[in-house]
Amino acid sequence: MRERRVGRSAGFLWMGLLALSGCLEFGLDPVDRDAPPAWVLVTEHFVQTPLPGVDVLFVVDDTASMEREQAALAARLPALTELLLDIGVQWQIGVVSTDMTREDAGWLRGTPWVLTPGTEGLEAAIGEVLQVGTAGSPPEAGFAAAARALELSEPGGPNAGFRRPEAALHVIFVSDADDRSDGWLGSDPAGAFLDVLDFETASGVSATASAVTGDEHIGCASEFGTAAAAPRYHEVTRQSGGALVSICALEVAPLVDALSEATIAWPTTFELQEAPVEETMRVTVDGVRMNEGWGVLFSPPRLIFDAPPAPEARIDASYVVEVGL
Numbered sequence: 638m639r640e641r642r643v644g645r646s647a648g649f650l651w652m653g654l655l656a657l658s659g660c661l662e663f664g665l666d667p668v669d670r671d672a673p674p675a676w677v678l679v680t681e682h683f684v685q686t687p688l689p690g691v692d693v694l695f696v697v698d699d700t701a702s703m704e705r706e707q708a709a710l711a712a713r714l715p716a717l718t719e720l721l722l723d724i725g726v727q728w729q730i731g732v733v734s735t736d737m738t739r740e741d742a743g744w745l746r747g748t749p750w751v752l753t754p755g756t757e758g759l760e761a762a763i764g765e766v767l768q769v770g771t772a773g774s775p776p777e778a779g780f781a782a783a784a785r786a787l788e789l790s791e792p793g794g795p796n797a798g799f800r801r802p803e804a805a806l807h808v809i810f811v812s813d814a815d816d817r818s819d820g821w822l823g824s825d826p827a828g829a830f831l832d833v834l835d836f837e838t839a840s841g842v843s844a845t846a847s848a849v850t851g852d853e854h855i856g857c858a859s860e861f862g863t864a865a866a867a868p869r870y871h872e873v874t875r876q877s878g879g880a881l882v883s884i885c886a887l888e889v890a891p892l893v894d895a896l897s898e899a900t901i902a903w904p905t906t907f908e909l910q911e912a913p914v915e916e917t918m919r920v921t922v923d924g925v926r927m928n929e930g931w932g933v934l935f936s937p938p939r940l941i942f943d944a945p946p947a948p949e950a951r952i953d954a955s956y957v958v959e960v961g962l
Contacts, residue, residue: 675960676914683907683952685945690727690804691902696783698812699734699773705861706884707771710811710849711764718763722754726901729753731799732766733786735812736773737821743785745796776817779810779870780830784822787833805902806837806844813851813864813884827869834877841939843902846870847879859885903945909938913956921953922946 697707721728730752731745747766749756756762787806790796800806810816818826830846837844851857851864853871858864864884874881880898912935920927920940931942940954 677958677960678955679911679913679958680953680955681907681910683954685903685948685950685952687726687901687903687948690729690801691721692729692731692800692804692806694783694786694799694806694808695730695732695767696779696786696808696810696812697732697734697767697769698777698779698814699736699769699771700775700777700814701771702813702862704771706811706813707768709861711767714763714767715760718754718759721901727754727804729799729801729804730763730766731786731796732769733782734769734773735777735779735782737776737778737781737785737818738774741795743782743789743796745786745799750796751798776820777812777814778818778821779812779816780826780873781818781821783808783810784830784833787837802840803842805842806834807879807902808834808844808846809849809879810846810870811849811884812867812870813862815850815865815867816869827872830873831876834873841904841906843905843945845877845879845902846873847882848874849882849884851884853881857883857885861885903948905942905945907940907952907954909933909940909954909956911956911958912938914959917957919955922950924951 697703697710718728718730731750732747733743733745736742745751746769747762752759752762752766786796787800788794790798790800816826818830822829834844834846848867848870850867850870852866853868854866856864856866861884871881873879913933918933918940920931930944931940933939934941940952946952
């Protein structure tokens with residue numbers, strides 16, 4: 638069924654509709670098929686809290702120059718997973734390499750291939766799975782590998798169990814080179830992968846990408862080695878709202894802060910109990926009337942914001958519902 642979206646400005650029609658319903662003097666006979674509808678004012682309250690879960694897909698460059706970078710990331714990741722648990726986010730982690738020439742390209746690495754807070758020997762398992770090796774073949778096709786991994790997460794696929802319908806998605810690219818997925822995704826691989834993220838968000842969850850790479854224009858160098866510029870990864874990260882982290886630094890605190898901020902997903906969509914009469918919706922956030930920045934979808938009914946409300950914000954939605962007599 639095609640969805641309709643109410644205009645972003647809250648309407649004043651509900652006041653008139655309530656007045657009209659109060660003046661009705663007919664339609665009391667339930668057999669009367671021509672009776673006018675009744676109008677009921679509904680008020681719903683929400684509190685902005687993090688989405689309950691996030692599925693984190695690491696896409697790690699497995700070419701010959703990545704040994705030290707993989708080891709450095711593996712040593713730092715447990716701090717991120719501990720932070721997510723501290724704030725009540727149930728996470729899952731899957732890891733795939735950038736090598737699309739393999740027969741098992743896009744398959745999540747490790748056994749089990751989905752890591753959770755309940756995985757036995759979790760810290761060792763994370764360190765092992767992130768160090769995907771350095772025998773991978775170029776080109777480093779990070780976008781194509783991520784898209785394939787998500788496709789294979791369908792029920793019955795080799796990555797089944799990774800994507801949960803209610804969980805946000807965060808894809809983290811780790812490479813000392815830029816993406817080269819042209820052979821799989823066409824001449825605009827960055828745009829193609831943004832389409833993949835848009836498909837994920839269509840179900841109402843957030844989908845972001847982050848980049849642990851060289852600097853966008855000049856690359857970088859450090860004790861871990863050198864890294865080329867990565868404008869494609871940076872473009873996707875900026876457009877999806879993720880975090881940019883220099884692979885030449887990999888300092889613990891900035892890495893954890895940046896990735897945790899991008900990983901914690903704040904919802905933009907709130908399910909409504911009933912379908913509102915068009916143009917009757919009024920929305921306030923922390924007591925402030927919002928005349929724009931939101932809309933209503935009708936199939937099923939839900940309030941959707943252009944940007945997530947602030948953490949712990951109170952959201953009040955009032956609207957009129959038509960009730961047949």
